[in-house]
Amino acid sequence: MRYVEEFRDPAAAKGVLAAIARVADEIGATREKPLHIMEICGGHTHAIFRYGLDKLVHEGIEFIHGPGCPVCVLPMSRVDECVEIAERLGVIFCTFGDAMRVPGTRKSLLQAKAEGADIRMVYSPLDALELARRTPEREVVFFGLGFETTTPSTAFSIQAAAREGIANFSVFCNHITVPPPIKTLLDDPHMTLDGFVGPGHVSMVIGTHPYDFIAEDYGKPIVVAGFEPLDLLQSVLMVLEQIRDGRAEVENQYARVVPEHGNPISLAAIADVYETRPTFEWRGLGEIDASGLRIRPVYAGFDAEEKFGIGYVTARRVVEEPEGCACGAVMTGRMKPTECPHFGRGCTPDMPLGALMVSSEGACAAYWTYGGARAAQMEAAE
Structure with a gap:
């Protein structure tokens, strides 16, 4: 299969691993003094462990797993608000399957479903919109969740609902953006990061320039990567070569998929439907300025926070993590x-x-x- 088999070739992988080892030795990386490379995307984390890349790379390379999973960074208070909406009379609450078992302070969405709430797993916000078309007597709420990767599809659904005048469809918007939490991590004096493997799917939408600040303001290299073993190994090598050469640039290893300036159609839909929230809470990171998106007033009729008087339109409560949860x-x-x-x-x-x-x-x-x-x-x- 094109763009898969060639990126899983064992002989090619051995060659890249040898190059990584050579450059790491030139830099002076050791187990006692490793280079810390953060993969931002959770999909990259799973690929690294699925293919054993953490064990194959030079011992002086340590992968640091970043906050690149939108379900993982969702605070417990937002899960509680999802459950509160879902348990209201007449509501059909639609969500991606990943979010079903995330615990809130009282229960998860799966537990609420078991207790009688009408909660349905969907694969797209368009599935929820179609459900709203078929059941006009019910209020259908879609749990809008994800980074820039899933943000356009939610925007397209809201635009379609507005064009068709579908009044019983709304979105509980929890879409968030990648660059602000990276800045928060870089501003943390306790973090030691030498470079980044940048997210591939997010960058398909936003391009590579939103990461310019990482290189220009913080002097750290970042390489946008694909998801196959050789994608990730080549990206690590490109980061190491920048460190060796004293460079800090934004490079695009995933150029076969990621355009420099992103996807113009998706970006236009995002700009039309959303505006930046002043602040948004991230699990483990707290409130981060300008890191979340909310639905613009022109589409307020499709904003579940406004429709149900919940979330950031009210006085929100701070929810502590379970004792011992790391x-x-x-x-x-x-x-x-x-x-x-x-x-x-x-x-x-x-x-x-x-x-x-x-x-x-x-x-x-x-x-x-x-x-x-x-x-x-x-x-x-x-």
Whole structure:
């Protein structure tokens, strides 16, 4: 299959791994003094562990897992608000499957569904819009969740609802943007990051220039990467070469998919439907200025926060993490999932404490799926 098989070629991978080792040695990276490279995207985290890249690269390279999973960074208060909307009489609440088992302070959406709330898993906001067309007597609410990757599809759905005059459709908007949390991490004096592997799917929409500040203001290299093993290995090599050469640039390894200036149709829809929120809460990072999107007043009839008087249109309550939950530390690279005392014990995919264990892009889920579960069980047995 084109653009897949050639990026999984073992011989080519060995060549790139040898080049990574050579450049890492030139830089002087060692196990005791590793280079910290953060992969921002949760999809990259899972690919790294699925293919064992963390074990194949030079011992002086350490991957730091960033806050690149939109389900994982969702604060518990927003889950509580989802449940509150879903439990209202006459509401059909539609969501992506990843969000169903994320725990709130009272319950998850899956638990609310088991108790009688009409909550349905969909694959697209267009599915929710079609449901609104078919059931005009019910209020259909779509849980708009995700980074810039999923933001356009929600915008297109709102535009379609406005054109058709569908009054029983609204979106609980939790769309967030990637660059602001990266700046927050770079401003953290306790973070030690030498470079970034940039998100591929997000960059398909926004292009590469929104990351210019990383190189220009902070002097850190970033390489936008694809999702196959050789994509990631080549991107790591490109980051290392920048460090060796004393450069800090935005480079695009994923040029076969990511255009420099993004997707103009998607960007136009985003600009039409959304505006930047003054602030938005991220799990593990707190409130980050200008990091979220909200629906513009012209589309207020499709804004579930306005329609139901919930969320940022009211006085919001701060919800503390469950005692001992280390999701925030894991998402900001301060801790590996297996260092969390609850990993594989009090927090498993069947009984999660936090979103990182249940999201398909969560770091804890990656560790559990690709080896961490066995290690945790062995440690628990001891």
